[in-house]
Amino acid sequence: MPKLGMEPIRRAALVKATIAQIGETGSLDVTVAQIAKRAGMSSALAHHYFGGKEQIFLAAMRHTMTVYGAEVRGALLMAPDPESRLQAIIRAGFGPANFRPEVIAAWLNFYVLARTNKDAARLLSIYHARLRSNLLFNLRPLVGPRAREAAERLAGLIDGLYLREGLSADARDGKSAVALVLQSLDLELAGQGAT
Amino acid sequence: MPKLGMEPIRRAALVKATIAQIGETGSLDVTVAQIAKRAGMSSALAHHYFGGKEQIFLAAMRHTMTVYGAEVRGALLMAPDPESRLQAIIRAGFGPANFRPEVIAAWLNFYVLARTNKDAARLLSIYHARLRSNLLFNLRPLVGPRAREAAERLAGLIDGLYLREGLSADARDGKSAVALVLQSLDLELAGQGAT
Amino acid sequence: MPKLGMEPIRRAALVKATIAQIGETGSLDVTVAQIAKRAGMSSALAHHYFGGKEQIFLAAMRHTMTVYGAEVRGALLMAPDPESRLQAIIRAGFGPANFRPEVIAAWLNFYVLARTNKDAARLLSIYHARLRSNLLFNLRPLVGPRAREAAERLAGLIDGLYLREGLSADARDGKSAVALVLQSLDLELAGQGAT
Amino acid sequence: MPKLGMEPIRRAALVKATIAQIGETGSLDVTVAQIAKRAGMSSALAHHYFGGKEQIFLAAMRHTMTVYGAEVRGALLMAPDPESRLQAIIRAGFGPANFRPEVIAAWLNFYVLARTNKDAARLLSIYHARLRSNLLFNLRPLVGPRAREAAERLAGLIDGLYLREGLSADARDGKSAVALVLQSLDLELAGQGAT
DNA sequence: AATGAATGAGGATTCATTCAT
DNA sequence: GATGAATGAATCCTCATTCAT
Numbered sequence: 112m113p114k115l116g117m118e119p120i121r122r123a124a125l126v127k128a129t130i131a132q133i134g135e136t137g138s139l140d141v142t143v144a145q146i147a148k149r150a151g152m153s154s155a156l157a158h159h160y161f162g163g164k165e166q167i168f169l170a171a172m173r174h175t176m177t178v179y180g181a182e183v184r185g186a187l188l189m190a191p192d193p194e195s196r197l198q199a200i201i202r203a204g205f206g207p208a209n210f211r212p213e214v215i216a217a218w219l220n221f222y223v224l225a226r227t228n229k230d231a232a233r234l235l236s237i238y239h240a241r242l243r244s245n246l247l248f249n250l251r252p253l254v255g256p257r258a259r260e261a262a263e264r265l266a267g268l269i270d271g272l273y274l275r276e277g278l279s280a281d282a283r284d285g286k287s288a289v290a291l292v293l294q295s296l297d298l299e300l301a302g303q304g305a306t
Numbered sequence: 307m308p309k310l311g312m313e314p315i316r317r318a319a320l321v322k323a324t325i326a327q328i329g330e331t332g333s334l335d336v337t338v339a340q341i342a343k344r345a346g347m348s349s350a351l352a353h354h355y356f357g358g359k360e361q362i363f364l365a366a367m368r369h370t371m372t373v374y375g376a377e378v379r380g381a382l383l384m385a386p387d388p389e390s391r392l393q394a395i396i397r398a399g400f401g402p403a404n405f406r407p408e409v410i411a412a413w414l415n416f417y418v419l420a421r422t423n424k425d426a427a428r429l430l431s432i433y434h435a436r437l438r439s440n441l442l443f444n445l446r447p448l449v450g451p452r453a454r455e456a457a458e459r460l461a462g463l464i465d466g467l468y469l470r471e472g473l474s475a476d477a478r479d480g481k482s483a484v485a486l487v488l489q490s491l492d493l494e495l496a497g498q499g500a501t
Numbered sequence: 502m503p504k505l506g507m508e509p510i511r512r513a514a515l516v517k518a519t520i521a522q523i524g525e526t527g528s529l530d531v532t533v534a535q536i537a538k539r540a541g542m543s544s545a546l547a548h549h550y551f552g553g554k555e556q557i558f559l560a561a562m563r564h565t566m567t568v569y570g571a572e573v574r575g576a577l578l579m580a581p582d583p584e585s586r587l588q589a590i591i592r593a594g595f596g597p598a599n600f601r602p603e604v605i606a607a608w609l610n611f612y613v614l615a616r617t618n619k620d621a622a623r624l625l626s627i628y629h630a631r632l633r634s635n636l637l638f639n640l641r642p643l644v645g646p647r648a649r650e651a652a653e654r655l656a657g658l659i660d661g662l663y664l665r666e667g668l669s670a671d672a673r674d675g676k677s678a679v680a681l682v683l684q685s686l687d688l689e690l691a692g693q694g695a696t
Numbered sequence: 697m698p699k700l701g702m703e704p705i706r707r708a709a710l711v712k713a714t715i716a717q718i719g720e721t722g723s724l725d726v727t728v729a730q731i732a733k734r735a736g737m738s739s740a741l742a743h744h745y746f747g748g749k750e751q752i753f754l755a756a757m758r759h760t761m762t763v764y765g766a767e768v769r770g771a772l773l774m775a776p777d778p779e780s781r782l783q784a785i786i787r788a789g790f791g792p793a794n795f796r797p798e799v800i801a802a803w804l805n806f807y808v809l810a811r812t813n814k815d816a817a818r819l820l821s822i823y824h825a826r827l828r829s830n831l832l833f834n835l836r837p838l839v840g841p842r843a844r845e846a847a848e849r850l851a852g853l854i855d856g857l858y859l860r861e862g863l864s865a866d867a868r869d870g871k872s873a874v875a876l877v878l879q880s881l882d883l884e885l886a887g888q889g890a891t
Numbered sequence: 892a893a894t895g896a897a898t899g900a901g902g903a904t905t906c907a908t909t910c911a912t
Numbered sequence: 913g914a915t916g917a918a919t920g921a922a923t924c925c926t927c928a929t930t931c932a933t
Contacts, residue, residue, distance in 0.1 A: 118917090121917090159918080263486055271462035297496065301492045339926095350895080359927095507914095606811065
């Protein structure tokens, strides 16, 4: 029962299925057939719409980052001052949309893909840069010249805990990770005069 | 000309070749044939010694962790007090033996493998536990009850920067990462009275 | 905006596109989608009009032969005597309409297709017969009983040089080929008394 | 039951099977699986030994030309004078080893492949050059300055009749083709003084 | 101990063809 | 009349793994 205007629907379904399948398989060894089946179509159609496996992955990567970016932006809008904006940034990464097993697996996937694929590498570096700059912008008024290093540290801590907790056997809900990073933020802000 | 006692030599060669190949390929898609060729033997022999591809990977993983563990232990021996021991732990992860492209790629590999393979997961959790406990043990006398969380934060920061810097396009030498973590350590220690 | 009476236009466009595509690809591996796109329509429509890929090929074959046949007939009309008619036949095959890379590739295509497809084989044998009979009819008054063999030879030489020169890397314009065949014709005519 | 030194045997079997399969199918659409099955092995092994489908085709092409070349050389050795050498060259192409349906189909295959594949094109041009030079060398002492064109004509006639008769529905044995070319040779030699 | 030989299973990709709109 | 949607079937190729020697 072919309908018109299916393309965006199919693409979205494939992207969603890709992330789900990576989450379920727990590794990169997902086949186009698996993804397509999960998205309710033939693998041929998946190729028709995306051109190839890597492009499907890239689309999933883009989607994941878009979701993350939207979450961050949304949270930033409602935060009145730098400190609460920093907290919002920290919370966004561990929110329910981003800190789910499938999404975590997808991120890991992308880290790997970024080592081989130029587009993936570019996408990942965009994420890196954006997180860094978001932190930096809001740290500057609070810690002045130490902002750059503080941003680097907070970014590293966010990514590190995301992986450490996300990949650990007992899946947590991200709350403890958020708490840890927030304390680090406190330390950075308090350490202002000390160093 | 088959010789006696070749087994350990062959196994070591395969482990080394595995890490090198993962580093060169930049991804997990390395074949047994590639590894075996690099190690100077037939793929059949690789199977003969290890039984299968996953076991070769696991052996490489074990080796990587052993090297890391030895580096940490060695550094700890020469450090007289808790603070210098903490610094030694931090430095070990970014030392020349561990912070090389191949080894970084191997670690990423292991993260992924750990999502599928029980043994790999166990191995990885051992690493996690060991790093946490090493930090904890030396933080306790310095920050008392806050040691647990400080250890978690430092561990997360180490892993996060390892990935962030290790996977970034412009390969650094680890020095800046070490400096960042050391500063975090200072903050944790200075933050003692504050919180 | 579908119009009435589009069928002949669409069919002609597809035939033309088929030959062009075979010429461009340089091989038989042209897809219906390529042809249809080149003809400015969907592949579904191409099927609608022709029924299938082979029939598209056959139509292109028929067209090629029709063009060739028309060229020969036209040339024959203007030739007053047997000898000049023979020369006209020879020239026709290497004229600008037939001796172009695309058309040569199409012919080769048809040779191959004729091994599998009955209709193609019939079509090809019609070409063979027509060339032979055209030559024979005009040779008979000139060389008498030797006409049959002379016709066979001239036909073989035409086809052979068409392939040899047409497929050679350095595309020629067919003039040298024509000259060679014309000399052969002279030899056949001169050899009259000799044998 | 794996044995040692199978490679040359396997390769030869695949080459033979390729030609046979092309002959049977009558077209280029032969699959590696078909070839491999006919040669008594898995398609994987065929890939292992040749690397890919095109290389299998090329090997078959090379073999076909080698056989042809050997036939020509052998015939030349036993011919005492230029004229009989020319006759030997003509006969070789239509001998039982070369003028069989499979081999003819293979040649047609090569013509097509040569339009796409560099190596095939080179191989084909070697054949062209060799035939031309063989004819030329032996025509020179007989027809002097007209040798070049005579060689071109005879080469064209050989190829043309090979295709025309080889591809015609009623498979002939090549005798009539040889007779036709030999008469052309006579005409060329007799035409000496005439033109 | 060591390897060339061999394959089965699977995976990405392509394509002619069909169908509802 | 025309097309986007959709797929089954096929094809090339890869690879881990096994086995006889």
